Amino acid sequence: MTASIRHIVFDIGKVLIHYDPDIPFARLIPDAEERRWFFENVCTHDWNVEQDRGRTWQEAEELLIEKFPDHAHNIRGFRKHWHEMVPHPYQHSVDHLERFIAEGRDVTLLTNFADDTFDQACEVFPFLRKPRGVTVSARVRLIKPDPAIYDSHTKSFGLDPAATFFIDDAIANVEAARAYGWQAVQFLGPETLDKALRSHGLL
Numbered sequence: 212m213t214a215s216i217r218h219i220v221f222d223i224g225k226v227l228i229h230y231d232p233d234i235p236f237a238r239l240i241p242d243a244e245e246r247r248w249f250f251e252n253v254c255t256h257d258w259n260v261e262q263d264r265g266r267t268w269q270e271a272e273e274l275l276i277e278k279f280p281d282h283a284h285n286i287r288g289f290r291k292h293w294h295e296m297v298p299h300p301y302q303h304s305v306d307h308l309e310r311f312i313a314e315g316r317d318v319t320l321l322t323n324f325a326d327d328t329f330d331q332a333c334e335v336f337p338f339l340r341k342p343r344g345v346t347v348s349a350r351v352r353l354i355k356p357d358p359a360i361y362d363s364h365t366k367s368f369g370l371d372p373a374a375t376f377f378i379d380d381a382i383a384n385v386e387a388a389r390a391y392g393w394q395a396v397q398f399l400g401p402e403t404l405d406k407a408l409r410s411h412g413l414l
Contacts, residue, residue, distance in 0.1 A: 217374040225380035235292035262325040320345035356387030
């Protein structure tokens, strides 16, 4: 299996760095039920995904504030306190990423990320600049698990799909990568990652 893997592609959120909106919002909205309602009805996952698809934060905030004017402060708080949502790296994963690069392997990143927050993440976590390159969903206006983003990444970086190994925390993204022709595994923690790397001759 070792010879067949020539390209290693990492997702970022919940693979290389932790992400949890509850961290700042536990302070902004202390009541757990109110906070749950806010995430299910106001700053929802689907709303946030559109920033990963390229919508600006200004547009996103205006859209929600018009609909939920009483929640304007907390709506703006999502972007304002975003840095608190990414408190630390997953060092075990980062160690692998840096080891692959040191070994001369071809490493790239493929991530669903808003444009400006990706730049901010790179300031906080400089190792994100070490791979050969990155596809940021907001910049290509495509988002995982759309097959088009895997095709875009493959063509941008000259990858051989069958020789590409992809690590992502979301099973839908993993399955889409496999359907495209990549070898892919779901990140569930250090032990399962090491097991997958061993089985693919990467550890």
